[in-house]
Every structure is written in structure tokens, then in C-alpha cells.
Amino acid sequence: MKKVKLKIPATVANLVCGFDILGMAIHEPYDEMEIRLLETPEVIIKHKDQFGLPEEPSKNVAGIVLLKIQEHFNLQNGFEVIIHKHIKPGSGLGSSAASAAGAALGANIVLGNIMSKDEMIHFAMFGEELASGVRHADNIAPCIYGGITLVKSTDPIDIIPLNSPDLFVTAVHPQVEVKTSDSRQILKKNITLKNAVEQWGNIAGLVAGIQKNDFALIGRSLNDIIIEPVRSILIPGFDDVKKKSLEMGALGGGISGSGPSIFMLAEQKETAEKIAALMKSIYDEMKIESFVYVSKINPVGIEIIE
Amino acid sequence: MKKVKLKIPATVANLVCGFDILGMAIHEPYDEMEIRLLETPEVIIKHKDQFGLPEEPSKNVAGIVLLKIQEHFNLQNGFEVIIHKHIKPGSGLGSSAASAAGAALGANIVLGNIMSKDEMIHFAMFGEELASGVRHADNIAPCIYGGITLVKSTDPIDIIPLNSPDLFVTAVHPQVEVKTSDSRQILKKNITLKNAVEQWGNIAGLVAGIQKNDFALIGRSLNDIIIEPVRSILIPGFDDVKKKSLEMGALGGGISGSGPSIFMLAEQKETAEKIAALMKSIYDEMKIESFVYVSKINPVGIEIIE
Numbered sequence: 002m003k004k005v006k007l008k009i010p011a012t013v014a015n016l017v018c019g020f021d022i023l024g025m026a027i028h029e030p031y032d033e034m035e036i037r038l039l040e041t042p043e044v045i046i047k048h049k050d051q052f053g054l055p056e057e058p059s060k061n062v063a064g065i066v067l068l069k070i071q072e073h074f075n076l077q078n079g080f081e082v083i084i085h086k087h088i089k090p091g092s093g094l095g096s097s098a099a100s101a102a103g104a105a106l107g108a109n110i111v112l113g114n115i116m117s118k119d120e121m122i123h124f125a126m127f128g129e130e131l132a133s134g135v136r137h138a139d140n141i142a143p144c145i146y147g148g149i150t151l152v153k154s155t156d157p158i159d160i161i162p163l164n165s166p167d168l169f170v171t172a173v174h175p176q177v178e179v180k181t182s183d184s185r186q187i188l189k190k191n192i193t194l195k196n197a198v199e200q201w202g203n204i205a206g207l208v209a210g211i212q213k214n215d216f217a218l219i220g221r222s223l224n225d226i227i228i229e230p231v232r233s234i235l236i237p238g239f240d241d242v243k244k245k246s247l248e249m250g251a252l253g254g255g256i257s258g259s260g261p262s263i264f265m266l267a268e269q270k271e272t273a274e275k276i277a278a279l280m281k282s283i284y285d286e287m288k289i290e291s292f293v294y295v296s297k298i299n300p301v302g303i304e305i306i307e
Numbered sequence: 308m309k310k311v312k313l314k315i316p317a318t319v320a321n322l323v324c325g326f327d328i329l330g331m332a333i334h335e336p337y338d339e340m341e342i343r344l345l346e347t348p349e350v351i352i353k354h355k356d357q358f359g360l361p362e363e364p365s366k367n368v369a370g371i372v373l374l375k376i377q378e379h380f381n382l383q384n385g386f387e388v389i390i391h392k393h394i395k396p397g398s399g400l401g402s403s404a405a406s407a408a409g410a411a412l413g414a415n416i417v418l419g420n421i422m423s424k425d426e427m428i429h430f431a432m433f434g435e436e437l438a439s440g441v442r443h444a445d446n447i448a449p450c451i452y453g454g455i456t457l458v459k460s461t462d463p464i465d466i467i468p469l470n471s472p473d474l475f476v477t478a479v480h481p482q483v484e485v486k487t488s489d490s491r492q493i494l495k496k497n498i499t500l501k502n503a504v505e506q507w508g509n510i511a512g513l514v515a516g517i518q519k520n521d522f523a524l525i526g527r528s529l530n531d532i533i534i535e536p537v538r539s540i541l542i543p544g545f546d547d548v549k550k551k552s553l554e555m556g557a558l559g560g561g562i563s564g565s566g567p568s569i570f571m572l573a574e575q576k577e578t579a580e581k582i583a584a585l586m587k588s589i590y591d592e593m594k595i596e597s598f599v600y601v602s603k604i605n606p607v608g609i610e611i612i613e
Contacts, residue, residue, distance in 0.1 A: 022508045153512045153528070161515050161524060194496055194533070197503045202328045204507045205514045206459045209467050212518035218467060222459070227500070 004037040005110045006307035009103040010299045011088045012095035013172070013264050014139035017223040017255040018203040022152050024095075026143040027170045027264075028296035030087045032099045033306070034063070036107035039079035044068055050086040062097045062128040063104035069127045070108050074115065080108060089292070092174045093258035098140030101128025106145060106303050118145050119158045126155065134182065140258065147302030149211055163211045165300035166219065168252070169273035173242065173280035174262040176290040179235045184259035187235070192227055200227050216252055216268055223253030223266070236261045238283050245283070246276045270295075310343040311416045312613035315409040316605045317394045318401035319478070319570050320445035323529040323561040324509040328458050330401075332449040333476045333570075334602035336393045338405045339612070340369070342413035345385040350374055356392040368403045368434040369410035375433045376414050380421065386414060395598070398480045399564035404446030407434025412451060412609050424451050425464045432461065440488065446564065453608030455517055469517050471606035472525065474558070475579035479548065479586035480568040482596040485541045490565035493541070498533055506533050522558055522574055529559030529572070542567045544589050551589070552582045576601075 009032040016023040039045075044058040044067045058064030067080045082104065088096040105121040105128075116124075125141040138160065142150040148165030203222045210218030233239040233256060246254060246265045250272040254265035263280070267273040277293045284291035315338045322329040345351075350364040350373045364370030373386045388410065394402040411427040411434075422430075431447045444466065448456040454471030509528045516524030539545040539562060552560060552571045556578040560571030569586070573579040583599045590597035 019507070019511065021504045022511055151508070151511050151515055153508045159512075159527070161512060163515060188500060190500055191497045192500055192503055194494060194498055197498055197506070197533075198327045200503070201325070201507045201510045202457070202459045204511050205325065205328055205457050206465075206467060208511045208514040209457060209469060209518060212515065221465070227503075 003111055004035065005107055005305055006033065006035045007103050007107055008304045008306045009034055009099040009144060010302060011172070011294070012098055012140040012143045013170070014095065014258040015228070015256070016149070016207065017225045017229065017253065018200055018207055020225070020228045021137065021139060023149065023207070024139040024143040024152070025149045025170075026147050026299040026302050027172065027294070028299045029294040030094065032088050032103060033085040034100075034103040034107060035083040036104070036111055037081045038111040039081055041079055042071070042077060043079040044071065045079070045081045047083045048086065049083055052086055052090050054086070054090065060131070062100040062132050065131045066101050066104040066124050066128045067108055070105065070124050073124070074112075080111070082107070089174060091178060091180075093179070093256070093260045093262040094172060094174065095140035095144065095258065097129060097132035098125070098144055101125040101132075102141045102144035103303060104128065110305070119160060121145055122158055122160065144302050148298065148300045151208070163208065164214065165298050166211055166214055166216065168216065168298050169267045169270055170264055170296055170298060171267065171273045171276040171280065172257060172262050172264045172294045173277070173284070174292045175236070175238065175284050177237060177261050179259060179261045184232050184235060187231055188228065189231065196226055200225070219266065220252030223255065225255060229255050232256055232260060236263065237289065238287055239263060241283055242280055245279055249276055249279060251276055309417055310341065311413055311611055312339065312341045313409050313413055314610045314612045315340055315405040315450060316608060317478070317600070318404055318446040318449045319476070320401065320564040321534070321562070322455070322513065323531045323535065323559065324506055324513055326531070326534045327443065327445060329455065329513070330445040330449040330458070331455045331476075332453050332605035332608050333478065333600070334605045335600040336400065338394050338409060339391040340406075340409040340413060341389040342410070342417055343387045344417040345387055347385055348377070348383060349385040350377065351385070351387040353389045354392065355389055358392055358396055360392070360396065366437070368406040368438050371437045372407050372410040372430050372434045373414055376411070376430050379430070380418075386417070388413070395480060397484060397486075399485070399562070399566045399568040400478060400480065401446035401450065401564065403435060403438035404431070404450055407431040407438075408447045408450035409609060410434065416611070425466060427451055428464055428466065450608050454604065454606045457514070469514065470520065471604050472517055472520055472522065474522065474604050475573045475576055476570055476602055476604060477552075477573065477579045477582040477586065478563060478568055478570045478600045479583070479590070480598045481542070481544065481590050483543060483567050485566045490538050490541060493537055494534065495537065502532055506531070525572065526558035529561065531561060535561050538562055538566060542569065543595065544593055545569060547589055548586055551585055555582055555585060557582055
């Protein structure tokens with residue numbers, strides 16, 4: 002196959018208590034990306050969206066990934082990429098990861114499956130590095146593997162795919178700017194051992210709940226006493242959204258990645274949709290534009306649509 | 308049943324990276340305990356062992372648990388308890404937890420199953436409090452539930468039973484004294500966020516490995532960069548035992564509870580026995596007496612033998 006069209010899902014990193022290690026693919030929103038193998042060595046990036054992202058390959062998240070693949074495999078071929086981005090940059094829903102993971106997985110397909118999943122993740126991390134300065138895989142891993150993933154280590158790459166519980170996800174993206182670098186800088190460098198122990202009880206509970214499909218356990222493990230209290234200050238309406246979503250029947254939820262998006266898990270579609278309406282109304286009242294998405298946890302990750 | 312005889316297993320708390328939250332029951336060593344319901348309200352404790360533990364009920368780990376049960380249920384009955392202790396006090400193999408959990412579970416049987424597992428844990432924690440000053444359930448929980456348990460919270464009690472992987476455990480108890488209170492006091496009160504994130508990657512990996520029966524993942528998750536480097540200083544020979552056990556094929560291991568016992572996991576009985584001989588020879592060479600135990604992870608916990 003010399004050409005492929007992909008559907009690349011948004012992802013929710015951290016999953017509240019799993020800061021820097023957990024991530025989850027969802028169905029909505031998603032990007033579309035077409036990749037074509039060229040006989041000549043150019044890398045051409047075209048964005049068919051309104052976000053004004055740079056198209057010069059070395060400055061583009063998908064582009065840098067392809068350049069690295071080209072260099073590593075000493076390819077004579079190039080790539081033409083057309084990106085229809087729907088996951089808004091800066092949303093905290095893995096927009097840069099979608100470009101990076103899509104480029105790596107798409108290149109792998111048009112090159113005839115020359116890479117393992119972990120190799121694709123290796124190359125995709127160059128895209129994350131370009132976007133945020135940090136080589137992380139919290140969003141890339143669930144994009145490539147689907148479902149919920151544990152990034153046990155990025156050097157060496159050690160990704161553990163977890164179960165994909167049959168749950169609904171409501172995500173809201175309020176139109177406020179939170180820079181990943183800011184939301185990382187405000188974190189305290191030191192924490193108490195007591196808080197760390199409570200946090201790792203929650204992480205252990207969350208992983209056990211995911212593996213046992215114990216939804217109540219997942220819900221009561223979605224607590225973060227270390228990162229959320231600091232980061233949520235940057236997100237207007239956060240406390241209100243969380244409190245009222247839980248009252249409405251959400252299992253739990255919190256900040257998606259470094260924000261400003263917020264996600265909530267629910268067992269029933271009806272609950273997820275009521276939470277979506279609630280989120281919208283909270284931001285309407287605050288006169289903050291917002292986008293709301295309801296979908297299920299996405300067990301497959303990136304899909305080939307053509 | 309007015310009388311019961313129990314076999315109560317040793318337990319390994321922490322499981323390296325799961326400080327204060329994880330615990331595992333093993334088959335060897337174990338205590339034996341006979342509990343008889345009395346028509347009169349006395350609580351009588353008799354130790355048929357050489358450890359010189361106090362037999363006055365309010366000063367005895369099993370005794371205090373029975374007094375609390377008697378008080379809570381406003382019982383007119385008393386209990387006579389005969390303890391054959393084989394799990395050495397101060398070994399780090401859950402000796403006090405065995406007395407406490409055995410008393411709670413035994414009382415429940417002779418009283419006609421009036422308590423849930425979590426209620427038994429509630430009462431057994433009074434025994435741990437008497438022994439160490441801390442109401443913890445890391446050792447009690449696997450004694451009562453069997454296998455590997457996650458203590459997500461003790462207030463309220465929230466215990467998550469995990470899988471019980473089909474693995475061998477080698478434990479060595481070198482005859483050196485490490486007081487739980489000392490080994491707790493030398494811990495740093497603050498840790499870096501960076502180390503905490505690495506630790507919770509290991510915990511998440513360990514829980515995922517246990518639930519997936521992925522032995523290699525269990526092995527590479529048994530890393531503790533926070534507690535072990537500090538506590539292992541109190542245990543002579545620790546580094547040597549760990550390094551050589553791993554070279555010999557152990558999946559991983561570390562300090563049992565707060566020490567001085569050390570445990571190692573292995574897939575094959577032969578490996579576990581070779582590790583046992585290795586441990587013995589290391590301490591023989593150091594002129595430190597040691598006791599070595601080889602058994603499997605114990606999926607059932609306390610057993611009724613009569």
C-alpha cells in the first residue's frame with residue numbers, strides 16, 4: 002500500500018492519579034491523516050484545517066517524525082501528508098500526539114510494516130519533543146496500542162497495554178489557554194512520602210480496577226492529591242464541573258493531560274450525555290466557549306479508513 | 308463449632324515498590340492456633356513456643372483482638388487460645404499479623420460467622436497497633452484474604468484482593484534485629500516528584516503483571532528507588548543476597564516488610580531452592596545465623612486444620 006488514510010483518536014493522559022504514566026484513547030474528537038509514499042525524498046506536509054500550524058517538515062510534529070524515520074532507515078523515498086486536524090492544539094486531548102503517532106503508524110504502513118509498535122512510539126516521541134520539549138509517550142502509547150496504556154518507561158520503551166473497560170467518556174474543552182510548560186512548572190518538585198503512599202494506593206487501585214473491570218473501584222481510585230490540586234487552579238470552573246459531574250453519576254474524572262480539557266467516566270451513555278450538557282451549561286454561564294465530546298473508551302487506537 | 312485449629316501463614320508486606328499498600332501470603336513459615344469458645348467471659352492466652360511473648364490478654368496481640376471483639380459484640384463468652392508460634396517475632400514476616408488475624412478469624416468461626424472479612428481486619432488491626440504502634444493491614448489483609456492484596460485504605464477499610472500468581476517464594480530471616488519503629492524513622496519525610504513518578508510506574512506495572520500473570524513484568528516492576536535504598540542499610544548482606552539471587556534467576560525481590568527478612572520470587576522450584584542455599588551460604592560466611600523458607604504464594608491465607 003503506497004497510500005493510507007487514518008483516523009487518529011484523541012487521548013486522555015494521566016487519568017487523574019497516573020501522572021506521566023497512564024493514558025487512554027477515546028473516539029471523539031479525532032484527526033484524519035492521509036500519507037502517501039513518494040518516489041522522491043521530499044517530505045511534504047499540508048494542513049487542511051484552520052489552526053495555522055507550521056508546514057515546514059522540521060517544524061511540524063508529523064514532519065519531524067517522518068524526517069527521523071527517513072534518516073534512520075536511510076530512505077530514498079519521501080512522504081506527502083495531508084492532515085485534517087479536529088483535535089484542537091492546546092486542548093490537553095493529545096493533539097500533537099495524534100499528529101506524531103499518525104505519522105509514525107502511517108509511514109509504517111506505506112513502508113510495508115517495517116516497525117514494531119514500540120519503534121513507532123520511539124519515532125513519534127520526536128514529535129512530542131518538538132511540541133512540548135519533553136519526550137513523553139502518555140498520549141502516543143494509547144494512540145498506537147488503543148485502550149488504556151501504562152508507560153512504565155520511555156528509555157528503554159516499556160509500554161504495558163491494559164484492559165479497555167466498556168465505559169463512556171465525556172470530555173469538555175473550555176476555550177482557555179493552559180500551556181503545558183506552565184502547568185508543569187507550577188508543580189512542586191518535592192512531595193511528602195505520606196501523600197505519595199496515598200497516591201500509589203490510588204494508582205494500584207485504578208490499575209486493578211481496569212484489569213478486573215471493577216467500575217466502582219475505578220471510580221474511587223480516580224483521586225489525585227498531588228497534581229490536581231495545583232493544576233486545577235489554572236482551569237476556570239474545574240471544581241464546579243467535577244463536583245456536579247460526580248453528583249450526576251460520573252464514576253470519576255479530572256484534568257485531561259495538563260488541561261484545560263476535563264474528562265469524566267460514566268457507565269451509561271445517558272449519564273455521559275447529561276454530564277456533557279452540564280459541562281456546556283457551566284461554561285456558557287461563565288461566558289467561556291466550550292466544546293464537548295461524548296464517546297466510549299477506544300479499544301483500538303488509530304484506524305485505517307482507506 | 309466451639310473450637311477450631313488454624314494454620315496461619317507468614318506474609319510479605321510492601322512487595323518492594325508497594326510500600327504500605329501491598330502484601331502477600333506465603334506457605335512457610337506458619338503459626339498454629341487453637342481457639343475455644345468459653346461459657347465464661349475470661350480471655351486466656353497460652354503460648355506453646357519459646358519466644359516469651361506476654362500472655363496477659365491486654366498485652367498480647369491475639370488477646371487484645373479478642374478483648375475488642377468481646378467488647379464490641381457485648382459477649383458473655385470468653386476465649387481460650389493456644390498459640391504455637393513458628394513465625395519469629397521481629398522477622399518481618401508478619402508474626403504479629405498472624406496472631407492478630409488468626410485471633411479475629413478464629414473468633415469469627417467459633418462465634419458462628421458473625422463478621423465480614425473487612426470486620427475481621429478491623430479488629431485484627433488492634434493487634435498490629437499493640438505490636439508496632441501503627442494500625443496497618445498490609446500483613447493482616449493477605450492473611451485473611453490469601454494471595455496478594457492491595458490495602459487501598461484502612462479508614463475506611465478498602466481491601467482489593469489481587470490475583471495469586473503461581474510463583475515460588477524464597478525467604479531468608481537473618482538473625483539481626485531491625486525494629487519496625489527504627490526502620491520507619493529513618494525514612495525521608497519528603498521525596499522528589501520525579502522519584503515518586505518512577506515508583507508509581509513500578510507499582511502500576513506490578514499490579515498489571517499480577518493481574519495479567521505476566522511474570523517478566525512482575526520481575527521488572529519489583530524495583531523500589533525510595534524505601535529500599537534507605538532501609539537496606541540496616542540489613543547486613545542485603546545487596547549481596549539481592550544481586551546474586553537475580554543472577555541465579557530470581558524474578559525479583561527485596562526486603563520483606565521492614566526487614567530483616569529478604570524474599571525473592573522465582574518461576575521454578577529448583578531456582579527457588581538454589582536461591583535458598585545461596586542465601587544460607589551468604590549468612591553462614593558472615594557468621595550470622597539464618598532461617599530459610601521455600602514455598603509458593605499462598606492463595607488461601609488462613610486454613611482450618613481441625
